[in-house]
Amino acid sequence: MKILYRRKEKGVSAVIGTILMVAITVVAAAAVFTYISGFFSSNPNKPSSLLLSESTNYAPNMVWVWANFTVTQGSVNVPFIVEIVNKTTGQMLYSIIISSINVTGPPKGKPGYEIPFKVTGVTPYATAYINIYDNNQNGKLDTGDAFDIGFYAVSVKGAAPSLHTNILDQWEVQIIYNGQPLYQYQFDF
Secondary structure (H helix, E strand, C coil): CCCCCCCCCCCCCHHHHHHHHHHHHHHHHHHHHHHHHHHHCCCCCCCCCCEEEEEEEECHHHCEEEEEEEEEECEECCCEEEEEEECCCCCEEEEEEECCCCCCCCHHHCCCEEEEEECCCCCCCEEEEEEEECCCCCCCEECCCEEEEEEEECCCCCCCCCCCHHHHCCEEEEEEECCEEEEEEECCC
16 A cells, blocks of 8 residues: 655745745835836926927028027926037037026017027028027026027128028927937928
8 A cells, every 4th residue: 555645845934924025015116116206206307308389480582591489388497408400411510508598688679598600501601590588587498488590691792692491401400408309390491
């Protein structure tokens, strides 16, 4: 006759099992908290995208063209970077760090900050500007604020200047904050 023995299986003690379960729960809760807290913090290093409405304008004889942008949603604190890039060639045409937004002394009677700059590739003697309008005067670019980017040709030896908008249409304006692009717009003149 064969005798069958039943082996008694041993596990960890109840105390050690309870300690392990509590430790696993604490580690899992800490991981979930760390993940979730990033979504609810007001950390300025986590920018949101900007939503802007755009329009383009022309002066007579195409001497001056400009694009108007109004922030409809989102915000960005200073400093931020405004870049103009030739999307066809990948060439950086202009980059500026906006470290403050002044609220006095702009054209058109609005609070703003004018930044003239030189560009290449439009005509040999073209220049441009950025106007930033901090309409709520809080020192950052947010809902209700606006900015213009304009390009104008400079007359050379009495010749009538004119901008070649087919070249401008290859350009894109970008707003970058902490290395992350918040907004991109391909000019359409």
